[in-house]
Amino acid sequence: MPAERRYLVLTELFLPTKGGTAVWFDEVYRRLGDRGTHIVTAAVPGAAEHDRDHPNTVHRIRWRPSRWLRPYSLPIYARLAATAHALMARHRLDAVHAGRVLPEGLVGWSVAALWRRPLVVYAHGEEITTWGRIPRRRRAMRFVYRRATHVIANSDFTRERLLELGVPAARIRVIHPGVDTARFRRGPADARLRARLGLAEGTRLILSVGRLSRRKGFDRVIEALPALLARGLDVHYAVIGIGEDEAHLRALAEGCGVARRVHLLGHVPPDELPAWYRTADVFAMPNRPVGADAEGFGMVYIEAAACGTPAVAGRHGGTGAAVLDGETGLRVDGESVEAVAEGLARLLAEPELARRLAENAWRRAVEELSWERVAERTRALEEAA
Numbered sequence: 001m002p003a004e005r006r007y008l009v010l011t012e013l014f015l016p017t018k019g020g021t022a023v024w025f026d027e028v029y030r031r032l033g034d035r036g037t038h039i040v041t042a043a044v045p046g047a048a049e050h051d052r053d054h055p056n057t058v059h060r061i062r063w064r065p066s067r068w069l070r071p072y073s074l075p076i077y078a079r080l081a082a083t084a085h086a087l088m089a090r091h092r093l094d095a096v097h098a099g100r101v102l103p104e105g106l107v108g109w110s111v112a113a114l115w116r117r118p119l120v121v122y123a124h125g126e127e128i129t130t131w132g133r134i135p136r137r138r139r140a141m142r143f144v145y146r147r148a149t150h151v152i153a154n155s156d157f158t159r160e161r162l163l164e165l166g167v168p169a170a171r172i173r174v175i176h177p178g179v180d181t182a183r184f185r186r187g188p189a190d191a192r193l194r195a196r197l198g199l200a201e202g203t204r205l206i207l208s209v210g211r212l213s214r215r216k217g218f219d220r221v222i223e224a225l226p227a228l229l230a231r232g233l234d235v236h237y238a239v240i241g242i243g244e245d246e247a248h249l250r251a252l253a254e255g256c257g258v259a260r261r262v263h264l265l266g267h268v269p270p271d272e273l274p275a276w277y278r279t280a281d282v283f284a285m286p287n288r289p290v291g292a293d294a295e296g297f298g299m300v301y302i303e304a305a306a307c308g309t310p311a312v313a314g315r316h317g318g319t320g321a322a323v324l325d326g327e328t329g330l331r332v333d334g335e336s337v338e339a340v341a342e343g344l345a346r347l348l349a350e351p352e353l354a355r356r357l358a359e360n361a362w363r364r365a366v367e368e369l370s371w372e373r374v375a376e377r378t379r380a381l382e383e384a385a
Contacts, residue, residue: 005382006036008087008117009056010080010108011099012063014041016050018267019211020299021124024177024374025099030055031375038087040080059083073103080107088115095120095382098144100127102137105144118149120381125158125296125318128165133292142166150381154297155318173381176321178374179302181366186308189279193272197236197263204235204348207280207309209273209300212243212264215293217286217314217334219249224341225258233348238263240276277307282347282354287314288334298322301329302369305361310354312343328361 007029013019015026029037037056042063051058061079065072080103087093088111098108098121105121112119121144131137145151145167153159153174162172199205210216218239228235239249239262246264253262268276277283283304287295295317302322304311313323314334323329332343347354 004034004036005032005094005379006091007033007038007095007097008084008093008108008111009037009039009097009099010041010084010104011039012042012104013099014039014058016046017042017044020177020297021099023299027178027180027371028375028378031371032379036091036093038091038093040083040087059087077103077107080104081110084108084111085114088117093117098122098148100124101141101144102127102131105148106140109144109147112149113147118382119147120150120152121145121148122152122154123158123162124154125161126294128158128161129292129294132161132165138165152378152381155321157294157318157320158296173377174321175374175377175381176369177297177299177302178369178371179299179306179365181306181370184274184277184303184306184365186306186362187275187278190275193275193279197238199236200234202234204233204281205279206235206237206282206284206344206348207240207276207304208238208284209240209276209303210285211241212239212245212249213290213293214245214248215287215290215295217284217288217340218245219252220286220288220334220337220340221284221344222249222252222256222258222262223337224344225261226256227338227341228345228348229258231345231349233345235348236261236263238265238276238280240265240268240273242266273303274307277304277309280304280309282344283309283311284340284344285314285319286312286332286334286340286343287316287319289316295319302365305329305358305369306365308358308362310347310357310361312340312347324360324364327357328364329357 011025013022015022035057039058043060066075095118096108096112098104142165151172253259297318301311311329313319313331315331325331330343333339
């Protein structure tokens, strides 16, 4: 039996940092390696407790830019490079994996080139559409991506952006993020959560989970609520997450006359999140582009799917890989309040459609998108390299 491969993983985003990307790397590398895999990541509150029993060896560094030096990020590059080269010198690890193209990918390239190791760089989509507008960063991204052994794209949308940068198609592999199917699973609605929101029997619940930013489309769901009520649908809307749009969403709910039906819950305990998905009738994140910012995939759709909850997604970005339109959910024009309202109304008013889409989404999540399957695909990529 071949020896377990040992990875050097460079990523700012790693649990207990919030966000889907942090979950992705934590879940995959605990399945790919043991203590011989070394994770270099950011020092954040709660890290010591998280790392204590982690199956990988986790190294934490200060991930803060300088207020005085130019470029501001120079200290991050220096700390990351020093730690990465020291670990490679000490352990002679088998491969370098970078969680993003900058700064991790550029530092990863320097390590991989010096120590003659394969380099794998992850691409998430939004970093290409946003940083790609800055000429200096675009040149740096092209340099790293085109020298990587493989680039993991989270969706076909991201793959297309990589091709536009001139990355050879043969080096790009599409591997979707996954879901913990033991944690996120089907089950009955939680009566305690419904009671917490003051929902009467028969009241329907729409749920969103994610950072409160404009591109997620949470404002469009709020704007759609009056149309749903006008159709005779008794519906409430719960949003889990924090972010810069909180005040805007509260004011919008007041202006639309639905403030009592909109519940901004902030953070919820992680062990409570699956129950919220199961309690909702519909999951909604009708994303849309805001400037160059785009949704690269959307792991929350897969979490909802694993809990048996049908989803409404926007048509922009890489969400088509997470929600298969008409098969595992509905994709609508996230720019249009009318389109968002129509998509939500169909799932709320057509129980057979909602049941069919939810069943298909659950089956796909369990059979194709578990973290075990994602780790298998990542391991196969390394074996090919």
